[in-house]
Amino acid sequence: MNDFLSTPLAYLKGIGPAKAELLQKELSLFTFHDLLFHFPYRHIDRSKVYKIRELQADMPYIQVKGVLSNLRTLGTKGTERLVAELRDETGMIELVWFQGHKWIKDSLKSNQVYLAFGKPNAFNNQINIVHPNLDDPEDAANKKYLHIMPLYHCTERMKARGIDAKAIMKWINTLLLDPRLQMAETLSQEIMDDHKLLGRMQAIQQVHFPSNLAVLAQANYRLKFEEFFYIQLKLLRYKVKRHQLFNGIKLAQIGEQFNSFFHEHLPFELTNAQKRVLKEIRLDVKAGFQMNRLVQGDVGSGKTVVALMSMLMTLDNGYQACMMAPTEILANQHFITISSLVKDMAVRVKLLTGSTSAKEKRLIYAALEAGEIDILVGTHALIESKVNFKNLGMAIVDEQHRFGVEQRARLWQKNSKPPHVLVMTATPIPRTLAMTLYGDLDTSIIDELPAGRKPIQTILRYDSSRLAIYGFLKNEISKGRQIYMVYPLIEESEKMDYKNLVEGYEGLCKEFPEPKYQVGIVHGRMKAHEKDFEMQRFIRGETNILVATTVIEVGVNVPNASVMVIESAQKFGLSQLHQLRGRVGRGAEQSYCILMSDFKQSAEAKQRLKTMVETNDGFKIAEADLKLRGPGQLEGTAQSGVLDLKIADLAKDTEILAQARNTAQALLDKDPELKSPENAPILNYQRIYQKTAKWGRIY
Numbered sequence: 001m002n003d004f005l006s007t008p009l010a011y012l013k014g015i016g017p018a019k020a021e022l023l024q025k026e027l028s029l030f031t032f033h034d035l036l037f038h039f040p041y042r043h044i045d046r047s048k049v050y051k052i053r054e055l056q057a058d059m060p061y062i063q064v065k066g067v068l069s070n071l072r073t074l075g076t077k078g079t080e081r082l083v084a085e086l087r088d089e090t091g092m093i094e095l096v097w098f099q100g101h102k103w104i105k106d107s108l109k110s111n112q113v114y115l116a117f118g119k120p121n122a123f124n125n126q127i128n129i130v131h132p133n134l135d136d137p138e139d140a141a142n143k144k145y146l147h148i149m150p151l152y153h154c155t156e157r158m159k160a161r162g163i164d165a166k167a168i169m170k171w172i173n174t175l176l177l178d179p180r181l182q183m184a185e186t187l188s189q190e191i192m193d194d195h196k197l198l199g200r201m202q203a204i205q206q207v208h209f210p211s212n213l214a215v216l217a218q219a220n221y222r223l224k225f226e227e228f229f230y231i232q233l234k235l236l237r238y239k240v241k242r243h244q245l246f247n248g249i250k251l252a253q254i255g256e257q258f259n260s261f262f263h264e265h266l267p268f269e270l271t272n273a274q275k276r277v278l279k280e281i282r283l284d285v286k287a288g289f290q291m292n293r294l295v296q297g298d299v300g301s302g303k304t305v306v307a308l309m310s311m312l313m314t315l316d317n318g319y320q321a322c323m324m325a326p327t328e329i330l331a332n333q334h335f336i337t338i339s340s341l342v343k344d345m346a347v348r349v350k351l352l353t354g355s356t357s358a359k360e361k362r363l364i365y366a367a368l369e370a371g372e373i374d375i376l377v378g379t380h381a382l383i384e385s386k387v388n389f390k391n392l393g394m395a396i397v398d399e400q401h402r403f404g405v406e407q408r409a410r411l412w413q414k415n416s417k418p419p420h421v422l423v424m425t426a427t428p429i430p431r432t433l434a435m436t437l438y439g440d441l442d443t444s445i446i447d448e449l450p451a452g453r454k455p456i457q458t459i460l461r462y463d464s465s466r467l468a469i470y471g472f473l474k475n476e477i478s479k480g481r482q483i484y485m486v487y488p489l490i491e492e493s494e495k496m497d498y499k500n501l502v503e504g505y506e507g508l509c510k511e512f513p514e515p516k517y518q519v520g521i522v523h524g525r526m527k528a529h530e531k532d533f534e535m536q537r538f539i540r541g542e543t544n545i546l547v548a549t550t551v552i553e554v555g556v557n558v559p560n561a562s563v564m565v566i567e568s569a570q571k572f573g574l575s576q577l578h579q580l581r582g583r584v585g586r587g588a589e590q591s592y593c594i595l596m597s598d599f600k601q602s603a604e605a606k607q608r609l610k611t612m613v614e615t616n617d618g619f620k621i622a623e624a625d626l627k628l629r630g631p632g633q634l635e636g637t638a639q640s641g642v643l644d645l646k647i648a649d650l651a652k653d654t655e656i657l658a659q660a661r662n663t664a665q666a667l668l669d670k671d672p673e674l675k676s677p678e679n680a681p682i683l684n685y686q687r688i689y690q691k692t693a694k695w696g697r698i699y
């Protein structure tokens, strides 16, 4: 970065030390460079003046020109508002202010022509504009940059101190007009030509003050491309380096354990997808470099057995393996599943979690170092410093995107030679997110469910159908099926939710009376052994209905349960709903998911429920979730820092991301060290970027 760009903001005309400090605190803007990269969140097209007759309620921000009249205050204290009329030759609209009336009233003059900006609303079958911005048309015409006007984020504290979007706009304009401003190009000519990209300097100018909407789109494209490109370049360079630097543990042979499991103990035929993924893993681990692979697969696609067979490959070569899960319930479940799958084989499996007794822990630590444990299953307890393997060959991380990059890294450090790492996501994640969060990993996808599964039927019902639903449940129970009934337990309203759960349970017991029916209950406030007792009763088929909170979200596997009823389904997130639904449909019977909701739903909740009814495909659900909530909200992504994007949007800019990644890959294929002269701008910027980007890396 050159000196001008790194000048502190206090030195910009109109800012000064006090405002600079505020900009720093509120928006993390320190230098001229930072301010230029504080992009508008939206633009208002002021290049067109609409006629009043053309206005419609669904229009975005627009402007109209007219004569102001009939300025008056209406309502009583509390409902007070300022109202005026604006008239052109085609009609009249009302302008309304609920705040700041006094000041506004004093500053406006009747019978004068104004340009009014704002968003048209429908009110009593008429169009009005609430809180319009009024300008003198002469003034506006003189300010050329107002034609397509940028809008900038500012905080309440800034506004209180007189810094608003207009002030920011002015400062940026001042900077852009400064003759000392220079900005080095960061992409090669070849990439710019290939993708028809604007130059960097031009893109920065146009993204703030576009000459027209078409150039604005080009400027956005250029800057988004660049942002994605450098993230991808960084991730892909790690991948290249890792292959070059690390001699992985070579797992050359398929031996006794793998073969005997495959031929004698595997209780089902593997799906083609499972076979393909195992092959991909096998190719990695025998190649001599260190594997880092992400396995994605929908709920129920059979990731566990793929994990187990990969671990058996490891054992066959004289190494140990471990599998880490995000919760104790899940670790337990894996331990039980794996132990039972290998029960007739000479494989020593142990479980290590927070609940493991101190004495047992000591025994495990010793046995692990002596090489007397082959597979260790557990939670975060696995990455404590006391845990030392004799020779760890493979670490499997079952993620549910809950482990941070650093935690994954701790597993790698457990050996002089890093073990192979297999990351498995419990629910699918959208492609763009995978490319960003796991962009340095190779990816495998299990895109096929085991044969014979009938797709789960999902329906949405309201309270008015409750009796009919109970009738349906009784019918299912008479056929020998079991039922889950899940209540939300959301932290903020925990008391209320708990009350609902207990009331629901009591109501259900009346509706399904003993001795004909047995209803069980599990929730987070019960002791571990009580939960376990109830779960075991359900697993053994002694209870017909299990009332539960989301403690059963992951890991529970009762194939005879064929109905999942989710109460207040509008309160759940999409991936949670999908996980819950995944608890049924595990046996041969037709399964159902019934979403109970009340009529009062937010637009977003409505969309979530609709998505659930429309599709069983976890990948589609993940995409919808990303679009609805935005990447920052997705579980486990916020702390990763990877999503600190300034302009690009992982939910919307899928195509640009794919192009940027392909471009970065092609570049590294041709010039892995970025040594050629035409790639000098990239190498230079990459160095700066590497230093400033916030997130650390796995190794």
Ligand code: ADP
Residues within 6 Å of the ligand: 268, 269, 270, 271, 274, 297, 298, 299, 300, 301, 302, 303, 304, 305, 450, 451, 557, 586
């Ligand atoms: P997930 O991918 O959600 O972790 P699991 O590994 O728990 O899925 O597998 C779900 C269920 O499907 C388990 O009961 C498992 O035994 C079974 N399963 C896995 N693979 C197959 C297969 N190829 N054929 C039949 N059943 C399978």
Ligand code: MG
Residues within 6 Å of the ligand: 303, 304, 426
């Ligand atoms: Mg699983």
